Amino acid sequence: MSDRAPSTSHRLRVVAPVVGIIVFLSVWEAFVQWRDVRPFVLAAPSDILRYFGRAPGDFVAASLITTRHALVGFLVALVVALVVGSALVASPFAERATQPVLVLVQVAPFVAYISSIVVWLGAGDPPAYFTTALVCLPAFVFAAVSGMRSADPASRELFASVDASRWEVMWRLRLPSSMPSLFTTARYSIGLALIVAYLVEGSNFADEGLGAIGKRAAANNIGDALWATVFCMVVLGTLGLGLIALLERWLLHWHASQRTIS
């Protein structure tokens, strides 16, 4: 039994997802061919790849811009959330006062106010960074606060028993305690950040990034181009999730979520 275990796990970890994707793409391709769907409604995977292959450099360059917009916004949101979160943990009043504002930001439809932000901050990177950070912020703050609060009471008392400073409690206890919930939120937010960056690029006058290509393709009814940007976004999102999973394995190796039960 034991010598078969590695091949079983290999089959589960690598082969199964690849099979899933191949089956999905084949069904998609067959459906588009069979029903003769218009490319704008749904382009066939083969057409998407062909279009991408015509100017891969352009798509890669645009992807890098979108990645930069998403990543900067994502990281700014994370850092601001850690600072704001640690302040809110220290003051229940501030937490109560801030919570409704964060909920407002979280539920407000960012698609609707993107144009206003672009008009306000002008063309180029600033509106992309700002909107992405703003949209990702609330979930990160909630995760930071609840994670920091979850610090083991016995450990907190232990720190108090040697008169540890607030900073020491934050750095050595609360911050590591918040990592699991921050990672859970990061997995959700990385996709969100990419989507926000894409949409801001589409509303931007700077005309760069995948969002700008998508916008132009939509306006000119070029279905293959539009779907090629969707394809790039999917790849970026998958890479982002993979990166977070790697970081998680490295930084959260001590957490129950990272252990496999055999």
Added chain:
Amino acid sequence: MSVGVELRGLSKSFGDLPVVASFDLDIAPGSFLSLVGPSGCGKSTLLRIIAGLEQPSTGTVTIGGASPAELRRTKRLAMVPQQPGLLPWRTVAENARLLLQVNRRHQPADHPDPVDLLAEVGLTDFLDAYPHELSGGMIQRVALVRGFALGAPLVMMDEPFAALDEITRSEMRDLLARLLERHPATVVFVTHSISEAAYLSDRVLVFSPRPATVAADVSVELARPRPADVEDTPAFLGVCTDLRHRLHGAMR
């Protein structure tokens, strides 16, 4: 090295609910005092008041002439809590060093080396292990070492072995006794176990149900060091029987 503790007119209420009735107590330097009583009688609250983690409603606590806050500020008070509270992202060695790494301005002058202490409790092979890789008894040994690593003159222990099975529990009891022989300190120890109290203590306070009052103050006159088989001696059984009767008496 060890310090005495003085409680004067100490009481504690939570709102209208009296938890600890007013009482005085002197704990001799270097002695081992156990607090025994029914569950929820306020023993842990009393321990936390002595450690300064909870304010008394009336009265004062003085430890070697200083306040509990002063002792905590200068890291001369060690806690071994019921929940071990090891940090899961730190290895055994890092957890044992934890209290030395915070509030560094008041590093105890001649504290024992945590790695030596870990060796004393038989954890040399587990220095780089993480808490999730340890058994309950090993985790509690790390918590013991973390407390003793401060070399503090006063050690406060709140039912540290309560969650362990009977066999591990008696092992831990012997281990604690041996640690104290090498690293003497004044100890205040909360427990539910009469035999644990009898084995470890110089003195046992038996508390009545809430509000806690001292129902009996018993000196344990068993010679030290106490071998593990002291438990089988008539003198030991006598102490246990006496404590049990007094505890039952207090609960009536």
